[in-house]
Amino acid sequence: MTELLLLALGASLVNNFVLSNFLGLCPFIGVSRRFEAAVGMALATLFVLTLASGLSFALWQWVLVPLGLEYLRTLVFILLIAGVVQFAEIMVRATSPLLHQLLGIFLPLITTNCAVLGVALLNVDRQHGLLESLVFGASAGAGFGLALLLFTALRERLDTADVPRAFRGAPVALVTAGLMALAFMGFAGLGAR
């Protein structure tokens, strides 16, 4: 139990996927303009990440390894993630058309969110079991969502700030993201003692 907690803490805060591993930066920068869209993106990513890490583990453990096809993992995982994302899109369109409109292009883009593939590959590399894979995926998704929501709220505030012309838009967003990563370094070593 303690190990699972530490795993969750590590994946969500200490080694936050966005702010410490720099994975999933495209949606982090792209969908952080409006809070409502960011909430949707955070939830969609959390859903996709958890599902994809569980399924990729199953595929790895019960299909790829027995057949001796370990070298196909990158290809197979990408395919799997694309399938899961398509499933998520159909679900979102059916349950909330408004959210679907807000997320727009970004929902299919979860396919190329490197954090999703990164979690699947890390699960295999670190030899996580099924439960560990699910916890790792869910907490990575939660950490991504936390960083995205905090960043979005900050960016909305920056829209009204008198930022120097040279820094308006993406530059100040990247500086802010860097300072966020600096703040998250405070979590370094948490749970290691």
Add this chain to the structure above:
Amino acid sequence: MRFDTSPAPHVIAGYTVPRVMFQVLFALLPAGMAHVVLFGPGLLLQLAVACVTALLAEAAALRWRGRDAAPALKDGSVLVTAFLLAFSIPPLLPWWLGALGTALAVLLGKHVFGGLGQNPFNPAMVGYAILLVSFPAEMTRWPVPMDVEGSRSWSELARMSVASFYGADLTTHWDGYTGATALDSIRSGLDLRYTLPELLARGDIAGTLGARGFAWINLAALAGGLYLMLRRIVRWHIPVAVLGGLLVPSFIAHGLDSGNALGPAMQAFSGATMLTAFFIATDPVSAATSDRGRLWYGAGIGLLAWIIRTWGGYPDGFAFAVLLMNLAVPFIDRYTVPRIYGRQP
């Protein structure tokens, strides 16, 4: 349509930016005196380099933007940033690190976001955190405080401070010129499986109230902070919430495990506790807006500092705690909008 004057009554509050800023600098005086008495005159050197750098950086940033630099230089706001950074860094830091930290604080922490009143992060803590993660060894250069037996004389501390300030290699003249701070010693002692009572009995870590050396600075900062509260420059919400967020969990943890968990008195009077609670966390720009939001913000800082001090990788977590809660401020503000009078909540 113009509304030059509003109807009576008129209240002149007299709160202008320079007035507030210079009151804050005045309130830092006791802590500064304690610092100089206990750790030698290193602080004065750090203050000098920080103030000069801060004024230069502020002037340069405003010049680049084609604005008038004079009012911004005179209002003292950038000096508060410089003072807080100089108080946070160790007094034996070489001058270029103090200058680098201050320049980053003013330029990256403040002017990138548009200058006074626009910065989401506390500029001094931005500078401090960058220095801490980039120069971890230099950032431990605290001398052994004067109230520890066997510490150096004040005049020797003075010579050490000057030599270190100019970047001399102190190891050639002074053997063991720095000492671990109290929080540092306790942390490494606990890692070596000593118990807390054993460590506190050693004499060089804790005094009667809190940490050696730092207890007096914290006490003086508390006095300065109470003065600011009396002058109504700082409202009670943030300091009380910061101290509550730190002391309540440490009280509970100490009660459950007095062999390992620091008690509330030690937590309150060591490291940067009082300076953060009254001077750093209360920066009105990077703090939450409403009173309820400020309570959440302060409690978050205290709690995060307690978590980092207890389980984290840094002996004193206040700089990161402040930055992390700065990060959460827009989020807090979003959910703590005060109820408009006459409307349902």
